Amino acid sequence: MTTDPFSADYPALISIRNLSHNYGKLQALKTLDYDIFTGQFNALLGANGAGKSTLFNLLAGLLRPQQGQFDYLNQPMTSPGADYLANLGIVFQQSTLDPDLTVGQNLHYHASLHGFSRKQARSRIEEELERLNLQDRIKDTVRSLNGGHKRRVEIARALLHQPGFLMLDEATVGLDLSTRKQLTQYLHQRCKQEGLTVLWTTHLIEEIEASDPVMVLHKGTARFSGISHQVIQDAGVADLTDLIEQLTASHAPETITGSETANNSGKTNQSI
Ligand SMILES: Nc1ncnc2c1ncn2[C@@H]1O[C@H](COP(=O)(O)OP(=O)(O)OP(=O)(O)O)[C@@H](O)[C@H]1O
Numbered sequence: 001m002t003t004d005p006f007s008a009d010y011p012a013l014i015s016i017r018n019l020s021h022n023y024g025k026l027q028a029l030k031t032l033d034y035d036i037f038t039g040q041f042n043a044l045l046g047a048n049g050a051g052k053s054t055l056f057n058l059l060a061g062l063l064r065p066q067q068g069q070f071d072y073l074n075q076p077m078t079s080p081g082a083d084y085l086a087n088l089g090i091v092f093q094q095s096t097l098d099p100d101l102t103v104g105q106n107l108h109y110h111a112s113l114h115g116f117s118r119k120q121a122r123s124r125i126e127e128e129l130e131r132l133n134l135q136d137r138i139k140d141t142v143r144s145l146n147g148g149h150k151r152r153v154e155i156a157r158a159l160l161h162q163p164g165f166l167m168l169d170e171a172t173v174g175l176d177l178s179t180r181k182q183l184t185q186y187l188h189q190r191c192k193q194e195g196l197t198v199l200w201t202t203h204l205i206e207e208i209e210a211s212d213p214v215m216v217l218h219k220g221t222a223r224f225s226g227i228s229h230q231v232i233q234d235a236g237v238a239d240l241t242d243l244i245e246q247l248t249a250s251h252a253p254e255t256i257t258g259s260e261t262a263n264n265s266g267k268t269n270q271s272i
Pocket residue numbers: 023026028046047048049050051052053054055
């Protein structure tokens with residue numbers, strides 16, 4: 001099998017087609033086409049208000065598609081079912097840990113929601129915490145952890161039931177650069193070693209590796225998609241920051257002329 005996610009025969013875990021979402025008169029997503037590739041760290045990049053959380057909430061099943069659809073393993077997900085949700089791990093932008101419970105109690109609670117026995121839960125919790133170097137903090141309250149450690153606990157929790165698809169919404173907001181690097185390196189490693197599929201929404205470009213598939217969302221429209229280094233090269237910019245700055249600059253026209261648009265062609269899709 002090819003290792004290039006943008007070649008025609010590379011498997012997409014999720015295929016989004018013609019997806020739109022409105023809040024009243026505001027069109028937050030506009031006829032979006034986007035593939036989330038199996039076993040990849042898929043980066044969804046966009047400035048504030050681009051529509052990242054809206055897309056995230058649609059994929060999490062918290063919002064219903066108003067127009068268009070997304071397919072999971074080629075099955076349309078009009079309302080995401082148990083199979084889809086069982087394979088999904090989520091880390092939201094705002095922490096959902098109980099700060100007054102210990103790390104272990106937070107994780108045991110989640111494990112019981114997934115129907116784990118006490119023994120199974122203990123073993124899975126130890127495994128995930130060890131991988132994140134957090135095994136010594138199991139009896140500490142979440143409140144006593146620093147921001148980076150709290151995020152690690154949320155990642156451990158999201159992976160407890162061994163989902164194949166992990167979505168994280170701006171998971172590194174407020175963390176310092178080295179903590180952010182550790183978290184993204186960890187997840188890249190799990191994609192490579194275990195075939196985990198990650199959807200990572202961010203506005204911080206240094207979290208994206210040159211070989212990651214990236215989609216740049218701007219005002220609800222997919223403006224670029226492709227392998228990160230290819231997107232940069234094809235757009236003729238120094239890096240993804242430049243690209244975002246060009247898109248968000250106040251003098252930037254709403255729509256600039258397009259060039260390449262073929263999806264999954266091995267080339268960058270662009271519309272600036
Ligand atoms: N519940 C809502 N009701 C009305 N408008 C909303 C709602 N949620 C989001 N919006 C608007 O939809 C647009 C897209 O918002 P969204 O939160 O999806 O973007 P984002 O890229 O995640 O931005 P941020 O990084 O600021 O969270 C914005 O203009 C936002 O103000």
